[in-house]
Each structure stands twice: as structure tokens, then as C-alpha cells.
Amino acid sequence: MTNPMILDGKALAKKIRKELKTKTKAFQKTPGLAVILVGENPASKVYVSSKQKKAKALGWHSVLIELPSETTKEDLTQTIEGLNKDDSIHGILLQLPLPDHLSADDHIPQIVPHKDVDGFHPINVGKLALGWDGFVPCTPLGVIRILEEYDIPILGQNVVVIGRSMIVGHPMAELLLKKRASVSILHSKTRDMKEYTRNADIIVSATGILDLIGPDHLGRHCTLIDVGITRKDDGTLAGDLQYAKLLESPHCKAITPVPGGVGPMTIAMLLENTLKAFEASTR
Amino acid sequence: MTNPMILDGKALAKKIRKELKTKTKAFQKTPGLAVILVGENPASKVYVSSKQKKAKALGWHSVLIELPSETTKEDLTQTIEGLNKDDSIHGILLQLPLPDHLSADDHIPQIVPHKDVDGFHPINVGKLALGWDGFVPCTPLGVIRILEEYDIPILGQNVVVIGRSMIVGHPMAELLLKKRASVSILHSKTRDMKEYTRNADIIVSATGILDLIGPDHLGRHCTLIDVGITRKDDGTLAGDLQYAKLLESPHCKAITPVPGGVGPMTIAMLLENTLKAFEASTR
Numbered sequence: 378m379t380n381p382m383i384l385d386g387k388a389l390a391k392k393i394r395k396e397l398k399t400k401t402k403a404f405q406k407t408p409g410l411a412v413i414l415v416g417e418n419p420a421s422k423v424y425v426s427s428k429q430k431k432a433k434a435l436g437w438h439s440v441l442i443e444l445p446s447e448t449t450k451e452d453l454t455q456t457i458e459g460l461n462k463d464d465s466i467h468g469i470l471l472q473l474p475l476p477d478h479l480s481a482d483d484h485i486p487q488i489v490p491h492k493d494v495d496g497f498h499p500i501n502v503g504k505l506a507l508g509w510d511g512f513v514p515c516t517p518l519g520v521i522r523i524l525e526e527y528d529i530p531i532l533g534q535n536v537v538v539i540g541r542s543m544i545v546g547h548p549m550a551e552l553l554l555k556k557r558a559s560v561s562i563l564h565s566k567t568r569d570m571k572e573y574t575r576n577a578d579i580i581v582s583a584t585g586i587l588d589l590i591g592p593d594h595l596g597r598h599c600t601l602i603d604v605g606i607t608r609k610d611d612g613t614l615a616g617d618l619q620y621a622k623l624l625e626s627p628h629c630k631a632i633t634p635v636p637g638g639v640g641p642m643t644i645a646m647l648l649e650n651t652l653k654a655f656e657a658s659t660r
Numbered sequence: 661m662t663n664p665m666i667l668d669g670k671a672l673a674k675k676i677r678k679e680l681k682t683k684t685k686a687f688q689k690t691p692g693l694a695v696i697l698v699g700e701n702p703a704s705k706v707y708v709s710s711k712q713k714k715a716k717a718l719g720w721h722s723v724l725i726e727l728p729s730e731t732t733k734e735d736l737t738q739t740i741e742g743l744n745k746d747d748s749i750h751g752i753l754l755q756l757p758l759p760d761h762l763s764a765d766d767h768i769p770q771i772v773p774h775k776d777v778d779g780f781h782p783i784n785v786g787k788l789a790l791g792w793d794g795f796v797p798c799t800p801l802g803v804i805r806i807l808e809e810y811d812i813p814i815l816g817q818n819v820v821v822i823g824r825s826m827i828v829g830h831p832m833a834e835l836l837l838k839k840r841a842s843v844s845i846l847h848s849k850t851r852d853m854k855e856y857t858r859n860a861d862i863i864v865s866a867t868g869i870l871d872l873i874g875p876d877h878l879g880r881h882c883t884l885i886d887v888g889i890t891r892k893d894d895g896t897l898a899g900d901l902q903y904a905k906l907l908e909s910p911h912c913k914a915i916t917p918v919p920g921g922v923g924p925m926t927i928a929m930l931l932e933n934t935l936k937a938f939e940a941s942t943r
Contacts, residue, residue, distance in 0.1 A: 482792070503786030507826060509765070533849040541837055543790060554824055554845055559856070561844040562837055566816040573842070576855050 381624055382631035384523050384602070390641035393522070397648055398435050408655035409438035409466040410494070410648075413456060416446035416476045425472050431644050432651070438465055446476045453479060457487045467658050468494035468651035473544075491657060494650040497543065505551050512650055517549035519642025520581060520602050521556070527631060529579070529600050531556040537573045539563045539590075539617070540583035545604050549581055570594065582617035591619040595628035603633050606640065664907055665914035667806050667885070673924035676805070680931055681718050691938035692721035692749040693777070693931075696739060699729035699759045708755050714927050715934070721748055729759045736762060740770045750941050751777035751934035756827075774940060777933040780826065788834050795933050800832035802925025803864060803885050804839070810914060812862065812883050814839040820856045822846045822873075822900070823866035828887050832864055853877065865900035874902040878911035886916050889923065 401408060410432045414425050425441060432439040442456060460469045469492045473481055485493075490500045496512035504511030524531060536558040540546035546562065553560045561573045574580055575596030582590050583604035590601070605617030616635030623629045633639055684691060693715045697708050708724060715722040725739060743752045752775045756764055768780045776784055779795035787794030807814060819841040823829035829845065836843045844856045857863055858879030865873055866887035873884070888900030899918030906912045916922055 482790075499786035499790055499792065500783055501786070502789045503782035503784070506785045506789055506830060507765075507782055509782065533851055535851065535855070547789060547837075550845075554830075557847065557849040559844065559846050559850040561842065561856075562833075563842050564840065566840040567842040568816055568818065572818070572859050573844075 381626075381629040382527060384527055384600075384631055384633045384638060386519065386523055386633060386639055386642045387637040389523060389526050390519075390645035393642075393645040394431065394435065394648065397645075397652055400652060401435055401437070404655075404659065406655075406659065407436070407438045407465075408468075408651055409440065409463075410468045410470065410651045411440040411442060411460050411463075411466045412470045412472060413442045413444065413453075413460075414472045415444045415448050415453065415479065418474065421472050421474075428470070428644055428647060431648060435648065437651075440466065448476075448479070450479060450483065453484055454487060457484060461487075461489045461492065464658075466492065467655040468492055468647075470495055470647070492654055494647060494654055496548065496650070502543070502548075505548060508555050512654070513552065514544055514548040515646035515650065516545045516583075516604060516639060516643045517552050518646040518650075519639055520549060520604070521552050522646070523602070523633065523639070523642060524579070524600070529631060531558050531579070534558050534578040535561075535576050536579040536581070537561045537563060537570075537577040538581045538583070539570070540604070542583065545583040546581075549583065549604075553579075553581075574599075584617050586617055587615055588619045589617040590623070592622050592626040592628070595623075595626055597628060598630045599628055600631040601629060601633065602639065603635050604639050606635060664909075664912040665810060667810055667883075667914055667916045667921060669802065669806055669916060669922055669925045670920040672806060672809050673802075673928035676925075676928040677714065677718065677931065680928075680935055683935060684718055684720070687938070687942065689938075689942065690719065690721045690748075691751075691934055692723065692746075693751045693753065693934045694723040694725060694743050694746075694749045695753045695755060696725045696727065696736075696743075697755045698727045698731050698736065698762065701757065704755050704757075711753070711927055711930060714931060718931065720934075723749065731759075731762070733762060733766065736767055737770060740767060744770075744772045744775065747941075749775065750938040751775055751930075753778055753930070775937055777930060777937055779831065779933070785826070785831075788831060791838050795937070796835065797827055797831040798929035798933060799828045799866075799887060799922060799926045800835050801929040801933075802922055803832060803887070804835050805929070806885070806916065806922070806925060807862070807883070812914060814841050814862070817841050817861040818844075818859050819862040819864070820844045820846060820853075820860040821864045821866070822853070823887070825866065828866040829864075832866065832887075836862075836864075857882075867900050869900055870898055871902045872900040873906070875905050875909040875911070878906075878909055880911060881913045882911055883914040884912060884916065885922065886918050887922050889918060 496514040501511040574594040579600045581602040585605045587607040603616035603618045779797040784794040857877040862883045864885040868888045870890040886899035886901045
């Protein structure tokens with residue numbers, strides 16, 4: 378028995394950011410990313426600041442638009458429309474969740490699809506399903522890149538995706554299907570997850586339920602991808618996987634840690650999507 | 661042991677068409693369906709004529725636009741744009757496949773989404789994924805209606821979809837997922853279908869491979885939906901399921917015949933989508 382491979386998303390993300398920095402130098406113009414943050418959600422502030430910092434580190438034009446929590450639908454609409462028209466901005470990101478009186482379903486479709494670097498616009502959702510070129514949500518894109526980096530095969534493999542959100546689970550299943558995995562999508566209504574996970578070659582868990590998956594779920598030499606993040610009482614971060622126990626399982630082929638696995642890849646893919654939007658705008 | 665239920669799509673389609681006829685009478689205007697047929701594909705001619713006949717039987721305005729196989733991209737574009745503007749037409753259907761020199765990917769997106777009664781436009785594909793109101797492809801819609809008519813539960817069930825086409829398999833999986841089944845999508849690269857089918861409560865097969873699924877694939881009391889159609893050497897039609905053998909299986913809870921199962925439901929759902937487009941236009 379060999380030890381499981383630790384899939385180091387942090388290192389891969391760093392490598393990708395370095396490549397993006399090099400690519401950026403080939404252009405005379407500067408890529409621009411705008412992040413809209415409405416209200417005072419502390420977790421959102423942390424994410425947004427991290428995205429900003431990474432974009433600036435590439436020498437990019439990075440704009441943070443902070444709107445008060447009482448922002449009206451009309452004001453947010455105007456802000457988005459302004460950024461749509463702004464030639465110095467190539468990627469627009471509306472940080473979710475929005476305050477309760479605003480709806481993402483109203484405002485995400487207002488972002489012009491070619492600046493929708495989160496890949497949440499209905500037309501980009503449709504293009505992903507169709508296999509057409511468009512913007513793909515960053516987290517599942519990051520998962521695919523990790524699998525590719527570590528030469529983990531996807532075609533013909535049994536893959537289980539736990540969670541069916543439009544941010545992770547759903548687009549994850551789409552990407553895996555395009556790469557011709559056999560894909561099962563599970564969720565809170567699934568009767569018996571083990572019926573699926575024990576036959577799986579790859580499991581992607583994106584529920585945010587601490588310690589959901591343990592050694593008992595495995596039945597094959599399996600790659601485990603953890604997209605869940607929970608802050609524990611002691612302040613540390615942990616995921617959906619019983620990481621320490623799974624490391625000891627003979628069925629664990631490879632595993633992502635939390636933190637340092639999928640998380641850093643999400644921002645790297647956001648930057649990559651933004652460069653893609655920028656490159657398209659220079660053509 | 662009780663005999664399997666035969667899911668009679670033909671009878672259900674007839675009932676739905678009757679309801680549509682009644683609903684139509686409440687309006688002073690007439691719903692209009694336009695079908696564009698390019699070239700001389702004999703199977704397409706049969707389908708198109710059947711759609712036309714059923715629409716006319718409801719007293720609807722039904723237009724068939726036959727274009728020669730050498731039709732150019734520009735001509736087809738003009739035809740679609742003409743129908744987009746035509747207020748007497750509420751549903752536009754571009755019969756597939758197109759001749760080799762034309763691409764469905766070029767022309768389907770030219771149909772205005774609110775007349776796209778086939779549900780193939782990227783924005784309708786995206787809306788289905790998001791669970792937003794839009795047009796859903798007719799065949800998977802018909803499968804859901806059959807399951808509902810016969811009170812076959814979907815929520816929390818293990819469902820296997822075989823085939824990942826944008827016409828059947830993919831939207832089928834979307835609809836089942838919205839109804840919170842656990843959904844597995846299998847296809848030609850799947851290593852061992854039985855690993856999935858033996859745990860399934862519902863199997864939807866949409867491959868066009870004659871006799872693909874037999875009693876040996878079942879492991880539970882299972883509902884079997886056949887979307888495959890093959891014309892056999894003796895001229896008769898048959899599906900993906902080994903129908904006669906499956907009827908004898910103790911694991912077969914319910915089954916659709918071919919013909920007379922899913923097929924008639926596809927046209928009924930096309931008519932329903934057209935009435936929906938018409939109703940929206942009267943608001």
C-alpha cells in the first residue's frame with residue numbers, strides 16, 4: 378500500500394498565477410476586474426479582499442465597489458450597467474450572497490455575458506451544458522485542473538458529485554460529463570450515498586456538511602475532492618471529508634486538504650477567466 | 661408477483677391533446693406552429709407531417725416551410741428571422757438533422773427564445789439548468805408526464821439516464837434533478853452499466869441501441885422508460901429495452917412500450933409548449 382497523494386491546490390494555484398503574470402506582460406493594455414460587494418457580510422469581505430489582492434499582484438486593474446446593505450435594485454442595476462460599458466473592466470463579479478431584499482436571479486443576468494467571469498449568467502450556463510465556449514464557474518473549473526495536474530483519469534470513470542448547487546455541484550457534473558465520466562449527482566434527498574460512493578473512482582463533495590464522508594463510504598481506490606468549507610469552534614477550517622481518517626484508508630488514492638486544496642484554485646480560475654475575457658476584448 | 665404496469669403514452673397523449681383543444685377554445689386568436697424542413701430526409705418528413713397533422717386537428721394554424729437541401733445559411737437565416745417577426749406564429753421548430761453544410765448550432769440560436777418550443781436555444785438550456793421558467797425539450801418533458809400520470813415517485817429515487825444528448829438524455833437528467841432524484845448519467849464510455857442499473861428505481865434509456873437493456877440489468881423493482889427507436893429488418897419498430905423479456909422479470913414494476921410509449925408524448929409536449937408560447941403572447 379502506498380500513501381495517498383495529497384492534491385496541493387495551493388501550489389498549483391501559485392503556478393497558475395505565475396503563468397498569468399507572464400501572459401499579462403505580452404499585452405500593452407491591462408486586464409481589469411471589478412468586484413461588487415453589497416452589505417457587510419464578513420465572510421464575503423474576506424473573499425473579496427483576497428480576490429482583489431491576487432488581481433493586484435498580477436499588476437491588474439482591480440476595482441472594489443462597496444455598496445451599503447440598503448442599496449436598492451435600481452442602484453445595483455445602474456452599477457452593473459456602468460461596469461458593462463466601462464472599457465477598462467473585463468470581468469465583473471457580483472459577490473454573493475446579496476442582502477435579502479435583492480435577488481441574484483435579477484442581477485446576475487444584467488452582467489453582459491462576455492464579462493461574466495463567474496459563469497453564472499443563464500447564457501453561460503446554457504453554453505456549458507451545450508459544450509460551447511463561454512465562462513465556466515471557477516470552483517468546478519479548479520477541480521478539473523487539479524485532476525488534470527495530477528494525471529487522474531476522468532473519461533469512463535465513475536464519478537460521484539455530492540451537491541447540486543449552480544455554483545459548484547451542477548457545473549461540476551457538466552464538466553465531468555463533457556469529459557465523458559459516468560456522473561452521479563447526489564444531494565440531501567439521496568437515500569443511500571454509499572450505494573454510489575463505494576463504486577466511485579472519484580468523489581467530489583460540495584455540501585458544507587462537516588465530516589460527511591469517511592472511510593466507510595469508500596469501496597475502491599478513489600480520488601477525493603473536498604469543496605466543503607466549515608469553520609470549526611476552535612477557529613480552524615475543515616471540509617466535508619474526514620481527512621485524517623481517510624488518509625489512513627487503503628481505498629484513498631488521492632485527496633485534497635482543507636484549506637489548501639480547492640479553495641486557492643477558485644481564485645486562480647477567476648483570474649484565468651478574467652484574462653480570457655480581457656484577451657477576447659483585445660481581438 | 662403482479663404483472664408490470666404498461667405505461668400507455670399513446671392514451672395519455674390523446675388525453676392531453678383533448679385538453680389542449682378545450683383550452684384553445686377559450687381564446688379568440690389561434691395558436692400558430694411553423695415547422696422548417698430542409699432537404700429530403702424521409703424520417704424527418706414522417707415526423708414533420710405527424711406534427712402538422714396533430715396541430716391542425718386542434719384547429720391551429722400550422723405552417724410547413726420546405727426548403728431544398730441546397731438551401732444556404734443566409735436563406736435559412738432569413739426564413740427564421742421572418743418567422744420570428746410573424747405575429748401569427750407562436751412556435752418555431754427547425755427539424756433536425758440539417759443537411760451537412762448547415763449547422764444546428766448556427767441556426768437554433770437564431771430562433772427567438774420565446775418561440776423556441778423545442779427548448780434547444782442556449783438561453784432555454786440555461787434556464788432549465790437554473791430551474792427558471794422557459795421551454796423544455798419535448799421528449800424528457802413527456803417522460804416526466806408519464807411518470808406523474810402513473811404516480812411513480814421521483815423524489816429521492818435512484819434514477820439512471822442512459823444517453824447524454826441535448827435532445828433527450830441531458831435535459832432528462834436536469835428535470836429529474838429538479839424533482840430531486842439521485843441521477844446517474846451513463847453513456848458509451850460507461851465501464852459497467854449494471855453497477856448503476858441494478859440499484860435503480862427508474863431507468864430511462866435513450867441510446868437507439870436495440871435490445872440494450874434486459875432482465876439481467878435489473879436488481880430492484882424498477883420502472884423502465886424506453887426512448888430508443890430502431891426500425892428492425894422486418895419493418896417493425898423497437899426500442900432500447902428487451903420488452904418481451906422484461907415483461908417477465910419480477911423486477912419490472914412498469915414499462916413503456918415501443919411504439920405507443922414515449923413517442924406520442926413528444927408531439928403532445930410540443931403542442932403544449934406551443935400553447936404556452938401562444939398564451940404568453942396574448943398577455
